[in-house]
Amino acid sequence: MNEKQTNTINRPFIFLNAAVSADGKISTKERKQVKISGDNDFERVDELKKESDGVMVGIGTVLADDPSLTIKSENRKKYRKNNGLDENPARIVVDSNGRTPIDADIFKKGEGKRVIAVSKCAPEKKIKTLKEKADIIVAGNDKVDLKILVEKLKDMGIEKLMVEGGSNLNWSLLSLKLVDEIHAFIGNIIIGGSTAPSLVGGSGFPETDMLKLKLVDFEQMDDGLLVRWQVEKQ
Numbered sequence: 001m002n003e004k005q006t007n008t009i010n011r012p013f014i015f016l017n018a019a020v021s022a023d024g025k026i027s028t029k030e031r032k033q034v035k036i037s038g039d040n041d042f043e044r045v046d047e048l049k050k051e052s053d054g055v056m057v058g059i060g061t062v063l064a065d066d067p068s069l070t071i072k073s074e075n076r077k078k079y080r081k082n083n084g085l086d087e088n089p090a091r092i093v094v095d096s097n098g099r100t101p102i103d104a105d106i107f108k109k110g111e112g113k114r115v116i117a118v119s120k121c122a123p124e125k126k127i128k129t130l131k132e133k134a135d136i137i138v139a140g141n142d143k144v145d146l147k148i149l150v151e152k153l154k155d156m157g158i159e160k161l162m163v164e165g166g167s168n169l170n171w172s173l174l175s176l177k178l179v180d181e182i183h184a185f186i187g188n189i190i191i192g193g194s195t196a197p198s199l200v201g202g203s204g205f206p207e208t209d210m211l212k213l214k215l216v217d218f219e220q221m222d223d224g225l226l227v228r229w230q231v232e233k234q
Contacts, residue, residue, distance in 0.1 A: 011150040012161040015181040016170055017048060020199050021191040026167060029193035031064045036187035038222030042072075048183070049089055050076040053158040054115075056092040058169035059099050062106070069164070070110035088112035090158060094169055096143040098122035098130060107133045115153075117144045146172055171202025174211055179231050182213065188223040 019036040020026055027033050049055055055069045069091040071077050077087035090113040091106045098118050100106075106114055114134035118127060120141050127136055139148035153161060163173060173179050184199065205211055213229035220226075 009147060009151055011147075011154050011178065012053070012158050014150065014161045014163060014173065014179050015183060016163045016165070016173070016179055016199075017045060017183045018165055018170075018199055019185040019187060021187055021189050023190050023192060024198045025191035025193070025196045026165060026199055027064070027197050028191055029196040031060075031197065033065045034189075034191065036189060037185045037224060040222050041185045041224075041226070044185075044221070044226070046072050046076060048162055050080060052089045052160050052162040054090040054092050054153060054161045056094065056161055056163045056169075058166050059093060059095040059097075060168060061164070061166045062093055062095070062100055062104055064166075066101075066105050067164070068105040068109040070112075086112035089162070090115055090156075092117065092153070092161075094144050094146070094149070096122065096140070098126035100130060100134075102129055102133065115156075117149050119143050119145075146176055146178060150178060165199075167197040167199060167201030170200045174200060174231070175202060175205070177231075177233070181216070181231065182229045184227050184229075185221065186225045186227060 018026055019041065021036055049069075049071045050073075057067065057069065061067065070088050071080070081087050088110045092115040093100050093106065094117050096119040098116070100116055115137060116130050116134045117137045117139055120138060130136060137149060137152050139145045139152060150161070163169065163179075212232040214232055215227070216230050217228040218225060
């Protein structure tokens with residue numbers, strides 16, 4: 001993996017990781033997570049977490065799926081601890097309005113740092129409650145300013161940041177040219193639905209300014225295809 005930093009701001013190496021259906025969906029029209037990949041891909045993702053300093057998701061993912069974002073393998077957790085690291089990478093939620101539930105799985109499962117990124121408009125009462133469970137980063141006025149956030153994460157020692165969505169967070173990072181690579185497992189199912197979330201949501205790029213990718217690697221895995229792209233810098 002080429003982790004050379006080409007962006008001008010001081011930030012981590014950032015890569016998106018996702019499992020998508022053959023038609024590019026990451027969940028159903030009801031926003032329900034479905035099994036897209038198999039055991040080999042689960043192991044791949046666990047290994048990526050072991051190698052990362054942080055794993056970041058948006059508040060929509062937390063509210064819909066309640067992920068723990070922990071490393072599952074005991075051997076991988078031991079490896080990190082033997083190398084002076086927390087057994088899990090820092091778990092980061094982009095949550096402009098401080099909506100993260102206090103009983104979310106990221107707070108209940110596994111050791112390691114938790115970070116909630118909020119904007120200045122998040123209610124002070126909610127921030128005070130979340131501070132009991134996590135480090136709070138305030139970045140931006142009405143919504144989290146991702147450029148400020150990733151710089152602050154770099155200052156915290158996060159050199160390699162794994163992003164696991166959802167589609168709106170993926171769009172925001174890509175539209176700001178903050179992503180270095182995209183890792184996608186393409187599964188052998190069709191989900192369909194015009195309102196089902198795809199890998200990248202948001203307003204979309206105009207035809208004259210679409211983001212270009214360079215194919216780095218691909219391989220057959222389980223019953224699907226694993227693809228790795230490098231985001232071309234413009």
